[in-house]
Amino acid sequence: MSQESQHGKWTLSDSDDDNVIPPTPPKKPNLKPDPEHRANAVNTVPKPKPKSEPSIKTEEISAPPMGSEARQAAHLNQSNPVKYENSSSPAVKRKRETDEGGWNLSSSDDEAPSSAPKVKPRQSRSSPAKKKIEDKRPPSPHGPDYYKEEPSDFFEANLSAMSDTYRFYLNKVTGIEKKYNTGALHIKEILSPMFGTLKESVQFNYCFDIPWMVKQYPPEFRDKPVTIVHGEKRESKARLIQQAQPYSHIRFCQAKLDIAFGTHHTKMMLLWYEEGFRVIILTSNMIQADWYQKTQGLWMSPLYPRLPEGSPETAGESRTYFKRDLLEYLRAYRAPELAEWIERIKEHDLSETRIYLIGSTPGRFQGPDMEKWGHLKLRKLLSEHTCPVQNAEQWPVIGQFSSIGSMGLDKTKWLAAEFQRTLTTLGKASSSSSPGTPVLLVYPSVDNVRTSLEGYPAGGSLPYSIQTAQKQLWLHSYFHRWKAEVSGRSSAMPHIKTYMRASPDFSQLAWFLVTSANLSKAAWGALEKNNTQMMVRSYELGVLYLPSAFDMSTFPVEKNIFPVSSSSTGFPVPFDLPPQHYSSKDQPWIWNIPYTQAPDTHGNIWVPVLKTLQCYAMDQK
Template sequence: MSQESEHGKWAVSSSEEEDGDKPSTSLPQQTGLSKGGEPSFPCSEARKAALKRKASPLKHQDGGFPQAPKQKSPPEEQGWCLSSSEDEEDTKGQKGKGDAGAGARPKEHRPALKEQGEGTHKPLQSQESSQAPQKVQDTWDLLDGENPFRFFLTKVKGIDAKYNLGALHIKDILSPLFGTLVSSAQFNYCIDLGWLVKQYPKEFREKPLLVVHGEKGESKAELQEEKGLYDNVRLCQAKLDIAFGTHHTKMMILQYEEGLRVVIHTANLIAEDWYQKTQGVWLSPLYPRLPAGASASDGESHTMFKSDLISYLMSYKSPALVKWAETIKQYDFSETRVYLLGSTPGRYQNNDKEKWGHLRLRKLLKDHAMQIPDQDSWPVIGQFSSIGSLGDDQSKWLCSEFRDSFTSLGNGRKAPTNHDIPIHLVYPTVENVRRSLEGYPAGGSLPYSIETAKKQLWLHAYFHKWSAETSGRSRAMPHIKTYMRASPDFQKIAWFLVTSANLSKAAWGGFEKNGTQLMIRSYELGVLFLPSEFGLNSGYFQVKESMFSDEPASSFPVPYDLPPEKYEGKDRPWIWNIPYTRAPDTNGNMWVPG
């Protein structure tokens, strides 16, 4: 079916799910497809489409990617593909070369490696890496003491090596240099279990591993079947009792002989998400074990991270996660400087409303952020990889609930209700996707659907392009999700949040019963950075000019360019479930999702 609008003709796909991605067939690992052409792991519709197109590309008649973009496309080419899903992501994959990583842990927290042992690894080098050991050590030295935020991007294959300095691959995070693993828990949305196990060093691959997922029905059965290949793996199904919810949290809990570490990130546990996408990672300090006899309340941080993490785990009502909560009580989290911000499915009233979702953010900002002169002119910037149904107009959620929570600052002051505070939404254009490293299949992890977009044309007035020239990642499509409050000149930010939550009511929650009840559909998790926790009394961070510039450690490394660039007249948001056939992508291919 097609529909004409002010934005051109849309071809509407019948798919009603979310996203999908898989490795290009030119890459050296498995494609992730079964004999029937379906992904070998549970996957959303958009991801499946991307996997299919990578396995069976449709070459454009021009045969290649033009040196310069075409000046104009006729209306029928400006169509979008939309899914009705309110959340996001998936991909699967392939393994990129160059898995060598730059670790990011202060020296005082580096566990001592065993003097001798079969499993001892060279510093942050994978089997595929040819990086010299001395260069790896130099990277350790560069990061030590110079990343107080513990916020990192993931490595990207196909960009200049300098833009991967300080970036992490999953193999780096699981490296023995970060600790001698005893057991681990992996929370995620899309999981390729076989690929995940291979990311652990050989000496850790048989250690107890708990995988927390939200799969149901056939996809759950497939995951259980794959789990049968690994005696050390246990599965924990997150309860999703409210329709259209997902288990979207992306977290690792890593217990070591030397201590415990928490990793909160934005990548699915599939190869493609760690290959040519922009992802974010928060890596905790190495938490030491509390002395014998310590109480359960010892080892808390000023941010109450430990108790909030335990509350989040207990919300699953799972015996396996109760055990992990008991384990966490045994460690000292006092060095944590970030606040935990989660969502769990449910309907919340009274004080429970402020435990999760956007009301949790509102409370944190009111209680712990500082008021700033002229703060009513500071815009909110949201950057994400998927968009849900937000209502018939901006007043239904975006410029009411969402803005009221995201503009709260200090002393319980209520945000202005005059709707003058700007909102800038960063989401890739069709051209961003077409010119990306992956080409059109990168859009499998950007599952905004035609069915959703055509109901909220008003939203597109808020859109800004994806641009990350200062980090060298403009062509690595974002799967990271970030939110912040910036000064009018975009040189300062009052706070920064990296999270799994996209722009959707399913993730952040929506009011019911005249605002007396908050309903959340999905599990989400992120960390909030506030200046006061990093010794800044100004109420804001200076924005780092470049992710790699030599600036004070207190300058915050925003992972994309500021100020954001508004969509121009010819720009269209990427929509995954309609065809793009007029212009070839970087691989010379077209996009036909069906």
């Protein structure tokens, strides 16, 4: 069923056609909804394919990793791309310019195609025909290294090139200049003997590819016990367990999700070594695509030594109360599988920690418990551990994220009300509201995605849906492009999420936060019952940097974060400041509508309806 809106004419799914009764498949596709849009996800069974549609052979479609519907569409787009055809009568026309400043989104219904696009299976990396296919690709705007595999020294971290001032690191990205990977980390390095002799680990995450994850551990640690903390249920849980059957050293811990539409979105590693204990809080899922050509971030703790035998439980606490907050977060799972880890953490000295923990756990909280989680925890810390600045209303707030939830019909419902009050808090004397403070939201435009290293499939990690977008057009006036020349990652789409408060000239930061939490009420929480109750749907985790914990008044912004200098005191903001506002032609990336008017860096277009068809075919395999 086609629908009209300010975004042009678009089609959600072939099965929405009122005149077609879809067949009853032997097994219904079970696509995990997007982390921020479970309520709005499109889970439909496509109608029978007309003869004019491309033939899709199930044996040509490789199984996607566990993940959201958008990510599965991205995986299938890469496996079976639809090539761009530049003809005088294109298969898919674009709507004429509208009054919405560039919101003339593509339509698959404007005109019947003269011939259906051909689905061309992507060759595997080991295929002898690969070089021939690459020769036919368009010249890469990212340089000759774009199509190459990782170089032999890609996984060799240079510890001397890593800055331990903030312990904030970006991931390594394939296809960019080598200097922009110095001081960055890959998962293989994080799990390597370079950081400790591993005895056991826990992996908290949203998406898992277990066979791939196991291969990231070095051979000498590959059989060490691993606990996977996840939020899967029913069929998706069964598939996850099935993935782990060949690995006897893996066990599971299911996070309780008692509130509808919540997800287990936390991304954390607990690593227990012979030498001590370490915590990694990151933004990457446990799948290959998240460690390949995306911009991700992580905080790596120091190596925490074991406390002397008989030390009290309060020993080894940091000035930021990180140990207390980490234990409280783990207890919130109410999981017997984590009890042993809670005891281990008690036995270690975490006093060297200089960041604050910001977590979200599902529930409805009242009284003092309201300030334990989500954005009210952030507000409490900003109130207690920052100081007011002169002309504070001129210090902009910057939010950068990879997914967007529903925030209401206008900005006063949540964003410009309780959430903005939190983000603009500086010291106890902060005003109850700062409506004049600039709020700048950094989110990739369609052109950012199209010209990225991955091309359109990068949009599978940016699951902003048309159903949500059309209800909050007011939000899009806040949007700024993703531009990251300072880190050499403008072409590596962000899956990192960061929030900060900057000086008017963007040379100083009042605070900085890296987290798993996207821009949504489910992640950050929302006030209820006349502001007497806080409701949070999801598990999230991040780390807050406050200058007072580093004996500074503000953080200077590092102008050149690569190559990394161990002596630098500037904070390595991973994208360019000041952010660049969308032009009149820019559109925010929306994952579940087609983009067919221009090819991406692989010469392909994006047709999500076709991806649903491919998912259906794959499920029948």
